[in-house]
Structure formats: C-alpha cells, structure tokens
Amino acid sequence: MSAAAHAPVDAAALDALARQVQRQLELTAYSARSWVPGPVPAAGPDGAGPVEETTQVLIVGGGHAGLAIAFGLWRAQIRDVVVVDASPAGREGPWRTYARMHTLRTPKHLTGPDLGVPGLTPRAYYEAAYGADAWRAITHIGREVWQDYLGWFRRVLELPVRNGTTVTLIEPPTEPDGPFLVHLVRDDGTEARLAARRVVLATGLEGSGCWQTPPLIADGLPRERWAHTAEPIDFTALAGRRVGVLGGGASGFDNAACALEAGAEVELFVRRPALPRVNPYRWMEFHGFVQHYPAWPDERKWRFNHHLDVIDQPPPQETLWRCLDHDRFTVHLGTCWEDVSVAGDGAVQVRTNRGGHRFDFVIAATGIAIDLHLRPELRAVVDRLACWADRFEPPPELASDTLAAHPYLGEGFEHTARYAGDEGWARRLHHFAFAAKLSMGVTGHRLSGLTAGVDRLVHHIGRQLFLENGDHFLDSFLTYDEPELVSLERRPAPPR
Numbered sequence: 001m002s003a004a005a006h007a008p009v010d011a012a013a014l015d016a017l018a019r020q021v022q023r024q025l026e027l028t029a030y031s032a033r034s035w036v037p038g039p040v041p042a043a044g045p046d047g048a049g050p051v052e053e054t055t056q057v058l059i060v061g062g063g064h065a066g067l068a069i070a071f072g073l074w075r076a077q078i079r080d081v082v083v084v085d086a087s088p089a090g091r092e093g094p095w096r097t098y099a100r101m102h103t104l105r106t107p108k109h110l111t112g113p114d115l116g117v118p119g120l121t122p123r124a125y126y127e128a129a130y131g132a133d134a135w136r137a138i139t140h141i142g143r144e145v146w147q148d149y150l151g152w153f154r155r156v157l158e159l160p161v162r163n164g165t166t167v168t169l170i171e172p173p174t175e176p177d178g179p180f181l182v183h184l185v186r187d188d189g190t191e192a193r194l195a196a197r198r199v200v201l202a203t204g205l206e207g208s209g210c211w212q213t214p215p216l217i218a219d220g221l222p223r224e225r226w227a228h229t230a231e232p233i234d235f236t237a238l239a240g241r242r243v244g245v246l247g248g249g250a251s252g253f254d255n256a257a258c259a260l261e262a263g264a265e266v267e268l269f270v271r272r273p274a275l276p277r278v279n280p281y282r283w284m285e286f287h288g289f290v291q292h293y294p295a296w297p298d299e300r301k302w303r304f305n306h307h308l309d310v311i312d313q314p315p316p317q318e319t320l321w322r323c324l325d326h327d328r329f330t331v332h333l334g335t336c337w338e339d340v341s342v343a344g345d346g347a348v349q350v351r352t353n354r355g356g357h358r359f360d361f362v363i364a365a366t367g368i369a370i371d372l373h374l375r376p377e378l379r380a381v382v383d384r385l386a387c388w389a390d391r392f393e394p395p396p397e398l399a400s401d402t403l404a405a406h407p408y409l410g411e412g413f414e415h416t417a418r419y420a421g422d423e424g425w426a427r428r429l430h431h432f433a434f435a436a437k438l439s440m441g442v443t444g445h446r447l448s449g450l451t452a453g454v455d456r457l458v459h460h461i462g463r464q465l466f467l468e469n470g471d472h473f474l475d476s477f478l479t480y481d482e483p484e485l486v487s488l489e490r491r492p493a494p495p496r
Contacts, residue, residue, distance in 0.1 A: 009148075013128040018156045021119035025075075028117070036078055036465055037472050040179050040197045051181065051193040056080040057461065058182055058194060060377075061202035062161040063093030064150055065432055065445040065454075068113040069202055070159045072458035075115065078465065082194070084165040084184065092163075093204060095147040098230045100254040103140035104447070105316055107285075112450035113153055120156070125149045140318075164188075167377045170199060172384065176424030177468075198461060200413075200430040204445050205368050206230070208435030209405075212369040217246070217362060220340040225348055229255050229365045238361060239263035244350055246337055247365030248275065253315040253323055255363050260326040267357060268323075273334040276314040284442050290449040293441030294411055294456070298392045305438050306398045370435050371405050385426060386416045388438060407431050409439035412460020413453070427464070432457060 040054035057073060059066045062085030070083050085092045104110075114120035126145070127135045141149075154161060164187035171181040179195040186192070201207055211230045218226075227233045229251040235258045243259045245252050248270030256266045284290065296304075314320075323329045332354070339351040340362070348359040372382045389404035408416050410427060413436055417426035432453065436444035443453030466473065 007130055007134070009129045010131070014125070014152060017119055017124060017128040018152075021117065021156055024117050024119050031077070034077055034079065036080060037469050040080075040195050042195050051195045053082075053192065054179070054195045055082045055197070056465070057082070057198045057200060058180075058196035059083040059200045059202055060167050061085060061092070061204065061207065061433075062087075062154075062163065063202065063204060063445075064113050064146075064447065065204070065450065066092075066200075066202035067150060067154055067157075067159055067161070068115065068450055068454045069200055069432065069457060070161075071113065071153075071157055072115055072454045073461065074157070074159075076458050076462050078458075078462060081160060082196075083159060083161040084167060085161060085163050086166040087163060089161075089163045090147065090151055092150070093147075095143045095150075098232075099143050100229075100258050101143060101250070101316070101319060102322075103138075103142050103318070104146055105140070105250065106447045108135075108138055108141050110447050112447050113150070115451060115454060120153060122146070122149055125152060169380060170377055170429075171380050172422070173425045176421075178425070180425070180429070198428045198430065200432055200457070202432045202445065205434045207375065207433035208431075209369045209371045210374040212366055213364045214246070214337070214366060216337060216340045217364050221342065221348060221362070225342070225360075226362045226364060229363060233258070233363070235259055235262040235264075241265070241360040242358065243267070244348070244357060244359040244362040245269065245365055246362065247367070248272065248315070248331075249312075249365055249367065250315045250319060251367075252363075252365030253319045255365060256329065257319065257322040259363070260323060260329055265328040266323075266326075267330045267332060267359075269332045269335045269337060269352065271334070271336050272312070275320075275331075275333070276312050278311070279313045280308055280311060281313060281442070281446075281448065285448050290441065290443055290452040293443070294439065299394075301438060302388075302392060302394050302398060302403065305403055306394070306400055309400065309402065368434070370402055372407060372435070381429065384418050384422050385429075386418045390418055391416075403438055406435045406438040409436055411456070412464075413440060413444070413457050414460065430457060430461075 036056055040056060042050040042054045056078065057080065059069055059081065062083050066083050066085070070081055073081050091097060109123070111121050118124060122141060123135060126141065126149070166185050167182055168185050169183040173179060179197050180199050182194045182196050182199065184192045184194060211228050213228050233255070238259050239262050241264050243264045243266045245256045245266060245268040248268065252268055256268050259266050332352070335352045335354050337350055337352055341349050343349040343358065348362055350357045350359065350362070372378050372385065375382070386408040387404065388406050388408050391408045394400070409431055410416055413430040413432050414427040415429045415431060417423045432444055434445060440453065442449035443456060
C-alpha cells in the first residue's frame with residue numbers, strides 16, 4: 001500500500017470535490033423527467049395479502065458493482081431502487097474482510113463506478129484526499145483506500161443502501177408479470193417481505209456458488225487446524241508456527257505473505273509444474289473486448305473461457321516478491337496433496353505425490369465452486385433457470401463441468417428459463433456476479449469491465465421497462481395536451 005494510504009485525508013478537498021460532483025451531475029442531467037409508471041403490485045405469491053414494501057429494482061449487494069448499478073439506474077431516472085447488503089457499512093465486499101493484498105490488482109487508471117462523471121473517478125478522489133503527488137507516486141490503489149473511496153461515493157450520491165440486511169429467499173412470481181417475493185432478515189433478527197419487479201444479484205465471487213475446501217482438509221482435520229482464505233484468520237497466532245498453504249493463485253500468496261509477516265514458516269503447494277507468467281486479464285482490458293464480447297457466438301465464448309481456465313493467471317509480481325522477501329518461505333511446484341491427517345504428536349501430516357510434510361496449521365487457497373444450487377437464497381428458482389449445460393454442447397476435448405454449471409444469460413445479464421413457461425419472470429432476474437463471465441466476459445463485477453457492464457445492464461432494464469409499459473406510454477402520448485404555443489398575438493412590448 002502506498003504511504004498516502006496512511007496519510008490524513010484532506011476532508012476540505014473532498015467536500016469541495018463533492019460540490020464539484022453535484023455541479024457535474026447538474027450539467028449532464030438530461031432528462032430529469034421521472035418516467036417509470038405505477039407501483040409494483042404489493043401481494044404475496046399466494047395473493048394472501050400485502051407485503052411490507054415494494055420496489056421496481058432490488059439490488060442484492062452494496063459493493064462497487066451494486067453501488068455503480070444503483071447510480072446508473074438513478075441517472076436513467078429509474079429511481080425506485082433498493083440496495084441491500086448483509087455486511088455492516090464499510091465492510092461490503094472483500095476489501096476489509098478476506099482480501100489480504102496491499103493494493104488492487106487492476107491499474108490505478110481504471111474507471112468504474114463513476115460511469116464517466118469526472119469528479120467521481122478514483123483518481124479525482126485520490127488526488128483530493130491525498131494530493132496529486134501521492135497519486136503520481138503509486139502504481140495501484142490501496143485496497144482499504146478503495147473501500148474508503150466507495151464509502152465516499154455512496155455518501156456523495158446518497159445511494160439507498162441498507163446494511164445488515166440478508167436476502168434469505170427469492171420466490172418466483174406466481175404470474176408471469178408479477179413481482180418476486182423476497183424474504184429479508186435484518187441483523188436485529190426482524191424479518192420482512194419485499195415485492196420486487198426486478199432483482200439484480202451483484203454478489204461478487206461468493207454469489208456464484210460457495211467457497212470450496214477439499215474434503216481431505218475439511219473432513220481430515222479438526223476445524224481449528226485449518227481455514228479457507230475467505231475466512232477470518234488470526235495471523236498473529238501463527239507466529240513461530242509451521243503453515244502449509246494449498247493453492248497457487250493470488251489469494252494463496254496473499255495469505256502466505258500475511259503468515260510470513262506474522263512470523264510463521266510457510267510452505268505453499270502448487271499443482272502446476274511452473275507458475276504462469278502471463279496474465280490473460282491484462283489482454284482483455286481494451287474497449288472492443290469489454291464492450292462487445294457478449295455478442296460472440298456461444299462456441300467462441302466457450303473456447304475463450306476454456307483456454308482461460310487452462311492457462312490460469314500468475315500471482316501479481318509484488319505479491320510474489322512480498323513472499324520471497326522471507327527466507328522462511330518455500331514453494332513446491334508440481335505437488336498435489338493426497339492425504340491429510342493429525343499425527344500422534346498433534347502435527348498436521350500432509351502426504352503429497354512428492355513426499356510428506358508436517359504443519360501446525362493449513363490454509364486452503366482453493367477458490368470457489370461455481371454452482372447456483374449452492375446459493376440458499378436461490379433455492380426456489382434455481383432449478384427453473386438455464387445453465388450452459390442446457391444450451392451448449394462443446395466438443396469432447398473442450399468438455400468442462402465447471403463451465404457447464406455457469407448460468408446461461410441474455411444480453412442484459414438476465415437469466416434465461418429452462419422451461420418455456422418461465423421466460424416472463426426469468427428475464428427479470430439478473431446475475432451481475434462472478435459466474436456471468438462465460439456469458440458476458442469481464443463486464444460483470446470485475447473492475448476492469450464495470451462501466452461497460454453497468455451501462456449494458458441499465459440500458460437493458462430501461463428498455464424492458466419501456467416496452468413492458470408500451471400501452472401506458474402510447475395512451476399518455478395520445479392524450480397529451482399541454483400547450484407550448486400560448487399566444488397568437490404580437491410579442492408584448494417590454495416594460496419601460
């Protein structure tokens with residue numbers, strides 16, 4: 001993290017920037033006319049009675065994706081929007097929870113939630129908070145600075161986020177044009193039901209399935225002897241201990257570095273015989289790809305993502321150096337764990353294809369399983385939503401159960417129905433989380449494609465709202481009678 005991340009924030013400069021943002025929004029506000037008609041029907045799926053609240057769009061997730069979507073809808077004059085997030089304010093997303101790198105992985109010049117408003121860009125915030133010299137001195141934005149930026153962004157725009165609110169169940173409409181019934185639980189234990197015309201799942205990595213830990217660890221060890229990288233870890237308790245890390249992705253090296261910095265001895269295990277050197281995501285960072293990947297045919301999308309999974313990506317250079325700075329760090333390449341157990345003396349005993357190792361604690365850097373069936377809030381709808389296995393059969397040499405499990409999405413991140421009778425509501429449930437990548441490319445929750453993805457989603461929602469209310473707009477036009485020509489006489493003489 002850059003030194004500027006620890007410097008005092010220039011509160012006065014940020015207040016001035018907030019005023020500048022309001023002026024920029026005022027200058028670009030066309031049209032300020034509210035246009036989405038009518039309230040959402042406020043009935044439960046059985047028609048038994050009203051729900052506590054209704055909304056045109058419910059956004060699940062208040063991280064950078066959810067905030068950017070809410071802002072995009074607001075600018076499109078779609079204002080009946082509610083955003084919920086299970087985490088407390090300031091802890092949405094990974095940045096102050098399980099993310100353990102010092103900085104973002106994307107270059108500092110990225111834009112994203114700002115949606116083209118200059119004063120809302122990360123650079124404008126950083127220079128106001130820490131100064132232009134501090135901006136020039138960094139190559140990547142600190143992850144906690146990024147969280148601070150998102151909090152400022154949310155406050156300046158007064159976005160309607162409700163923290164401490166978990167979506168426990170999304171029930172499908174009982175009528176094709178009816179609302180979803182969304183069950184909510186707040187941190188204080190109170191429950192609520194909300195009728196939402198549309199639901200957008202902006203739930204990041206974990207919103208596409210669940211964090212996966214190999215059974216040989218989960219079943220072979222007492223719970224206090226292991227952790228997944230997505231969980232809280234008391235690294236200070238690992239000082240002087242032997243730690244084994246399974247997994248050679250960026251999060252594996254991030255967690256290894258934290259353990260090393262706490263005073264542990266760390267061995268990291270990678271299945272591949274060599275670490276990847278090329279980051280394919282850097283290739284993707286150009287306008288044509290992030291804007292137009294969704295237009296590719298299914299066969300090309302599949303081949304692209306199959307190759308991406310095969311080649312993978314390296315840990316960032318700074319992250320690797322962060323580990324190699326310590327003599328107590330060892331990397332084992334081409335090494336697979338075959339068995340894990342607790343030895344008689346209490347040590348964690350790991351048998352690999354290249355010999356045995358002993359540890360006091362192990363960390364699973366084993367990523368996420370893509371499977372919407374693992375999402376409890378989707379249990380009432382998931383069997384009626386199409387995945388890629390329902391729509392595309394790859395050639396045998398490109399078969400992939402992982403890719404086959406991804407949701408099959410339409411052009412606006414909308415789910416598609418597995419069964420013909422469900423199209424009416426499936427297209428009003430949008431997946432803007434990690435598993436959108438096969439259908440939509442990097443234009444989901446990833447920062448490098450966020451602007452393009454939000455623009456696409458907001459355009460799609462606005463288009464559908466307009467088409468669904470076509471009769472209303474035609475009737476409104478046919479009865480429009482507000483005169484603009486108010487006088488047929490000569491112009492009145494100016495007053496003397």
